[in-house]
Amino acid sequence: MLLTLRALFREAGDVLAVADPCFVGIVGAARLxxxxxxxxxxxxxxxxxxxxxxxxxxxxxxxxxxxxxYVAPDFSNPGGVRMPLDLRRRLLDLAAREDLLLIEDNAYGFTAPRTTLCPA
Structure with a gap:
C-alpha cells in the first residue's frame, strides 16, 4: 500500500477517498x-x-x-458488504468522468460465487 500510494500521490492537492468505515491499513499508510x-x-x-x-x-x-x-467491492473491511454489479458500473463511470484512479482491494473476492458477480 505504501508503494502504491507513494507512486500515485505526487501533487500537493491530491486527496485519497476511502469508505467510511474503512480498513485501517490504507488510512495508516496515507497518514505515514x-x-x-x-x-x-x-x-x-x-x-x-x-x-x-x-x-x-x-x-x-x-x-x-x-x-x-480505495475500494473493497467484495466483503469490505470492516463493513463486510458487497457492491452489486450496477453500483460497480456506476463507480467505473464516475472514475472515468473524474479522472479518478481506483485502488481495488479484493482480498476475499475469490470466495464470492462467480454467478453473482458476472451474470450470463
Whole structure:
C-alpha cells in the first residue's frame, strides 16, 4: 500500500477517498505519507457513489482533486458488504468522468460465487 500510494500521490492537492468505515491499513499508510484522506459513506450496498461524487466536487471547489479511491467491492473491511454489479458500473463511470484512479482491494473476492458477480 505504501508503494502504491507513494507512486500515485505526487501533487500537493491530491486527496485519497476511502469508505467510511474503512480498513485501517490504507488510512495508516496515507497518514505515514501525509496524504489527506476524505471519507465516503458506505451503505448496505457498498460505497455511496453519490457521496463520492460530492467529495470530488468539494475537492475541486477547494482547489484539490480526489486522485484515487480505495475500494473493497467484495466483503469490505470492516463493513463486510458487497457492491452489486450496477453500483460497480456506476463507480467505473464516475472514475472515468473524474479522472479518478481506483485502488481495488479484493482480498476475499475469490470466495464470492462467480454467478453473482458476472451474470450470463
Amino acid at each position: 505519507l501525509d496524504i489527506p484522506v476524505v471519507a465516503v459513506h458506505e451503505g448496505d450496498n457498498g460505497l455511496d457513489i453519490d457521496d463520492l461524487s460530492a467529495r470530488c466536487r468539494e475537492a475541486h471547489a477547494a482547489g484539490r482533486r480526489v486522485r484515487a479511491c
